[in-house]
Each structure stands twice: as structure tokens, then as C-alpha cells.
Amino acid sequence: MFLLQLRNELVKLFGKKRTYIGFAMFLLAQNLIAVVFRFTHATRPLQRLLESGGHVVADYLSALTIASIMLMPLAAFLLPLYVSLIGGDLVAKEAEDGTLRMILCRPIARSRLLLVKWLAGCIFAVALSLALGLFGLLFARLYFPWGGLFIWMPEQEILSLFPAGTGLERYAVAHVMLITEACSIMGLAFMFSCFNVKPAAATILGLSLVFVSFILEHIPYFKDYENWFFTYHLHLWQLMFAERIPWWRVGQSLCLLVGFNVTFLTVGLTVFQMRDIKS
Amino acid sequence: MIELRQVSKRFGQRLAVNELSLRVPAGEVFGLLGHNGAGKSTAIGMMLGQVWPTAGEVFIGGAEVGRERRRALSKVGAIFETPAFYDYLSGWDNLRIFTQYSAPTPAARLREVVDWVGLTGRETSPVRTYSHGMRARLALAQALLPGPELLILDEPGEGLDPEGIAEMRHTILRLHRELGLTILLSSHLLTEVEQLCTRIAVLQEGRKIFEGPLAEAKSNGNWLRVEVGDFPAAVTLLTQAGLITGARDGRWLALATGVGVDRVVRCLVEHGAAVFAVSREQPTLEEFYLSLVRKPEPPAAAT
Numbered sequence: 235m236f237l238l239q240l241r242n243e244l245v246k247l248f249g250k251k252r253t254y255i256g257f258a259m260f261l262l263a264q265n266l267i268a269v270v271f272r273f274t275h276a277t278r279p280l281q282r283l284l285e286s287g288g289h290v291v292a293d294y295l296s297a298l299t300i301a302s303i304m305l306m307p308l309a310a311f312l313l314p315l316y317v318s319l320i321g322g323d324l325v326a327k328e329a330e331d332g333t334l335r336m337i338l339c340r341p342i343a344r345s346r347l348l349l350v351k352w353l354a355g356c357i358f359a360v361a362l363s364l365a366l367g368l369f370g371l372l373f374a375r376l377y378f379p380w381g382g383l384f385i386w387m388p389e390q391e392i393l394s395l396f397p398a399g400t401g402l403e404r405y406a407v408a409h410v411m412l413i414t415e416a417c418s419i420m421g422l423a424f425m426f427s428c429f430n431v432k433p434a435a436a437t438i439l440g441l442s443l444v445f446v447s448f449i450l451e452h453i454p455y456f457k458d459y460e461n462w463f464f465t466y467h468l469h470l471w472q473l474m475f476a477e478r479i480p481w482w483r484v485g486q487s488l489c490l491l492v493g494f495n496v497t498f499l500t501v502g503l504t505v506f507q508m509r510d511i512k513s
Numbered sequence: 514m515i516e517l518r519q520v521s522k523r524f525g526q527r528l529a530v531n532e533l534s535l536r537v538p539a540g541e542v543f544g545l546l547g548h549n550g551a552g553k554s555t556a557i558g559m560m561l562g563q564v565w566p567t568a569g570e571v572f573i574g575g576a577e578v579g580r581e582r583r584r585a586l587s588k589v590g591a592i593f594e595t596p597a598f599y600d601y602l603s604g605w606d607n608l609r610i611f612t613q614y615s616a617p618t619p620a621a622r623l624r625e626v627v628d629w630v631g632l633t634g635r636e637t638s639p640v641r642t643y644s645h646g647m648r649a650r651l652a653l654a655q656a657l658l659p660g661p662e663l664l665i666l667d668e669p670g671e672g673l674d675p676e677g678i679a680e681m682r683h684t685i686l687r688l689h690r691e692l693g694l695t696i697l698l699s700s701h702l703l704t705e706v707e708q709l710c711t712r713i714a715v716l717q718e719g720r721k722i723f724e725g726p727l728a729e730a731k732s733n734g735n736w737l738r739v740e741v742g743d744f745p746a747a748v749t750l751l752t753q754a755g756l757i758t759g760a761r762d763g764r765w766l767a768l769a770t771g772v773g774v775d776r777v778v779r780c781l782v783e784h785g786a787a788v789f790a791v792s793r794e795q796p797t798l799e800e801f802y803l804s805l806v807r808k809p810e811p812p813a814a815a816t
Contacts, residue, residue, distance in 0.1 A: 332597030340614035341586035
């Protein structure tokens with residue numbers, strides 16, 4: 235029954251056109267960025283950086299490097315937007331449309347319904363994260379040769395060079411970690427979706443908290459307290475590009491993200507359980 | 514089949530349902546009447562476990578809805594005034610999705626119900642292409658899946674044209690006759706309720722002001738219809754004589770307890786009033802309903 239209900243939830247989710255906005259935008263944005271890198275001088279700073287380190291530019295100006303560069307802004311801005319959009323819709327849109335009332339005259343427990351919806355949201359988040367990685371690599375490969383991975387993330391103090399094989403592994407692991415970011419932001423918007431609010435409000439509330447956390451985390455005064463910010467733990471995927479992955483930090487953040495997600499789900503469940511569902 | 518015990522529901526300061534007790538026996542077609550805001554939908558929401566009662570208990574089939582939701586709602590189907598569907602999915606997908614919140618349902622059963630409601634041939638079309646009547650049929654189909662014993666209909670005729678209303682009425686009668694369902698019908702369409710229901714309850718401002726068989730409701734009125742030359746003068750005269758307690762609509766008199774038609778007529782004739790017609794017609798449900806929810810006008814103000 236649970237699997238049938240999950241399948242139905244996925245049918246509902248992936249039957250809607252708006253579910254594909256994120257996928258479509260990734261296709262568009264990544265294609266555009268790849269074209270810009272290929273046909274303009276956008277790669278010059280990268281080339282200079284490689285040359286100053288005494289590396290052969292041709293070895294590292296590759297599909298993997300370009301795909302990883304594309305990943306940074308998209309993971310920071312577009313991915314949160316689309317997972318938040320879906321997370322905010324999952325309950326609130328059904329309540330707004332009246333289908334939630336139709337569901338809740340059935341003998342399904344509210345907690346079970348919510349769990350099915352949350353899982354569907356997570357599956358969407360996984361699909362979107364993986365699509366981001368696959369599309370990025372695909373489009374970068376259309377315009378750039380296969381080769382090593384060069385990555386520079388000053389904020390995380392990461393400057394790394396990997397041969398193609400290791401680079402691909404790191405790129406893949408980074409996307410696995412990106413799933414934690416996508417699921418967590420989806421879970422946050424999902425929590426707000428359980429309140430008696432419009433779907434847009436749930437999405438905006440979720441995104442607002444992410445952005446507020448991001449802004450506070452980047453204020454120098456709060457540097458010592460960065461551990462306390464939600465977004466600090468969402469950057470896990472970036473650590474996968476470090477020469478030596480700081481697994482203790484990864485473990486710490488993963489534990490905290492699990493805590494955040496359990497909290498979001500518990501708050502959502504409690505609010506939803508107590509709510510009156512009216513027409 | 515349904516039992517509400519001293520159920521109340523408060524939304525902030527507003528008491529939507531006030532100590533409501535109600536029994537819907539199995540096999541009845543039960544009408545729930547009341548103005549907008551009388552508490553009908555809130556009461557139905559509590560029966561379906563969508564609205565939490567502030568006080569009291571709701572039982573369906575002997576199971577308390579809040580504590581034993583699965584058992585209570587496993588044999589319940591419901592239709593709301595504006596049935597909502599996933600418009601981008603087909604009718605078939607909608608039925609499959611809704612019914613699987615109750616129990617796994619074989620395709621053969623889905624097909625049987627689609628046939629029963631007359632949607633065969635259109636079940637694979639997206640719901641957004643359905644007419645209002647087709648949506649109503651789809652709503653009925655989802656309520657009949659997987660196999661309810663109780664059907665709760667909250668304003669099912671709302672927005673339907675006269676043909677649709679007639680179709681709905683025939684369908685409800687069929688459901689009762691052919692499938693033996695217990696039906697709770699909340700409606701503003703009093704003529705429909707009159708033709709369908711065997712028992713009714715009337716709510717006003719969250720309180721139940723009447724519950725009983727429809728026949729009792731219709732014979733309950735102690736109203737006398739009179740046609741006289743000067744109705745206000747007749748009302749004054751009869752009030753002074755202690756024969757009536759109220760009047761309304763320029764022709765209806767509420768007889769005082771124990772007063773018969775003969776005494777009223779005699780009093781009027783003895784005082785020279787021109788009496789053209791007197792009848793103690795059985796009131797329609799509408800007249801009964803209005804007599805319940807409207808307070809009788811004071812005799813002096815009656816015209």
C-alpha cells in the first residue's frame with residue numbers, strides 16, 4: 235500500500251508541467267554557460283590561473299572543469315529555488331486546490347500521507363540534483379574535451395587538480411552530497427507547506443530562511459558562529475573537491491543536516507496533524 | 514451508522530457547532546439542513562476526521578473517528594460541493610489515486626464503477642476536458658470506490674443545472690435502492706431533500722433545532738393558512754382572544770396549544786371578519802424549515 239501510494243504521489247508530482255521547470259532551466263542555463271565559455275574569452279582567468287601554477291592548460295580546460303564551474307552558481311541559486319518550489323507545493327497546493335480534502339476523507343493517517351509526500355519530494359530532489367550533474371557534464375562535453383579537473387573555491391580554500399578519473403569520481407560524489415542540500419531545502423519548504431498558507435508563501439518562506447542563513451553566515455562578525463547556520467552545512471558538496479576530503483567535517487554536517495531534516499519533518503507533521511482541513 | 518455525541522467545534526471566538534448530538538441509522542437517507550454557516554460542513558468535516566472537535570466524540574460504524582480513523586472511514590465515501598481533482602491527469606488516474614488511499618483496488622472494480630456512473634469511453638481523457646456533469650459523475654465514482662457502506666454528500670447539487678440536479682436525485686435513489694447505502698445528504702435544495710430523505714436534522718447557528726423523520730417534520734407545524742379580508746385586524750383579534758401565538762407572510766397563523774380550526778373560524782366570523790379560505794395544509798419541507806429557522810413575527814407587526 236505504502237509503495238502504491240508513493241507511486242501515486244510521484245504520478246501526481248511528475249504529471250504536472252511545473253515540476254519540469256527546474257530541469258528545463260538547467261538545460262537552458264548549462265547550455266548557455268557552456269556556449270559562453272566555449273565561444274568567448276570567459277576561460278581566460280582560468281587559463282591564467284593554471285599557467286601561473288605551471289600546469290598545462292589543455293590538460294585541465296576540460297568538460298569536467300567547466301561542468302564543475304557551472305555547478306557552483308546553479309547549486310547555490312537555482313537548485314534551492316526549484317526544490318523549494320516543489321516542497322512548498324506538496325501540501326499547500328493540494329490544500330488550495332481542494333484535493334487534500336478529497337484525500338482526507340479516506341482512511342489514510344495524516345502522518346502517513348505526509349511521509350509519502352515528503353518521500354516524493356526527496357525523490358524529486360534526488361532527480362533534480364542528478365540531472366544537474368548529468369546535464370552539466372553532457373553540455374560541457376559537447377564543447378570541451380575530456381580531461382582533468384581543475385577546481386578553485388576560494389571561500390572553502392580549495393584549489394585542486396585531479397586526473398580525469400579521480401575528477402569524475404569527485405564530481406559524482408559532490409552530486410551525491412548535493413542531494414543532501416536539495417533534500418534539506420525541500421524539507422524546509424515542505425515544513426512551511428504543512429501550515430495553513432498558500433503554496434507560494436511556503437516556497438518564499440523556505441527560500442527566505444535559506445537566504446537569511448546564507449547572508450548571516452557571510453557576515454564577518456558571525457564567522458565564529460558559522461557552525462550554527464543551516465547553509466554552512468549545505469555546502470558539503472563543495473568539500474568533495476578538496477584534495478583531502480575533511481571527512482570529520484562532512485560527518486559533522488551530515489549529522490546536523492539529519493537533525494535539521496528530522497526537525498522540519500516533525501514540525502510539519504505536528505502542525506499538519508493539528509490542522510483542521512476545511513473547504 | 515453515524516453518531517455524534519455532544520460535539521462542539523470552536524474556531525477562535527466563533528462557536529461553529531454547539532453540543533451537537535446526532536444519530537444516522539444504517540439504511541437511512543438522512544438530510545442535514547441549515548443556512549450557510551449553520552455548521553453543516555463543519556459537522557461533516559468532523560465526521561470525516563478533517564476537523565478536530567473541540568469537545569465530544571464522533572463515531573462511524575462504531576469506531577471513533579479521531580482514534581480509529583482507518584476503521585471508521587474504511588467504508589465511507591464522500592462528495593463535496595466542488596469536487597476537486599488533478600485536472601492534468603485522466604479520470605482513470607484520479608480514481609486510482611484516490612481509491613488507493615483506502616485500499617488497493619483491482620482495475621476490474623474501477624471499470625465496473627466507471628460503467629456504473631456512465632463515464633465509459635471518457636475515463637482516459639484528462640479531467641480538465643470534463644464538463645461539470647462529468648466531474649460530478651467522477652466525484653461519485655471516486656466516492657463509490659473501493660466499496661462504501663456510507664456515503665456523505667456535502668451540497669452535491671451545488672452548481673448543477675436542473676437536469677443535473679434531477680440526475681443527481683435519481684442517482685442517489687439508485688444508490689440507496691440498488692446498493693443499500695446509508696446516505697447523509699447536506700443540501701440547500703429543500704425540494705431535493707424532501708424527495709430523497711427519510712429523516713432530517715436542522716442546524717441553526719451550530720445547534721440542532723430539529724431531528725426526526727421527514728413525515729414528522731411535515732406534520733409538525735401547527736400553522737393554519739387563512740385568507741381573510743383584513744389579515745392584520747384578524748391577527749390582532751385572534752391574539753387578543755388567545756387563539757394564536759404568531760403570524761407570518763400575510764396568511765399563516767400559528768395556533769396556540771389546544772386550539773382547533775373551528776374556534777379560530779368561529780371567532781373571526783362572530784367578529785364580522787370576511788373569511789374566504791381556511792386550510793390546514795401539510796406544510797412543505799421548505800415551509801417547515803422556514804418556520805423553524807424564522808422566529809414568528811409578533812402579532813402586532815404581522816401583515
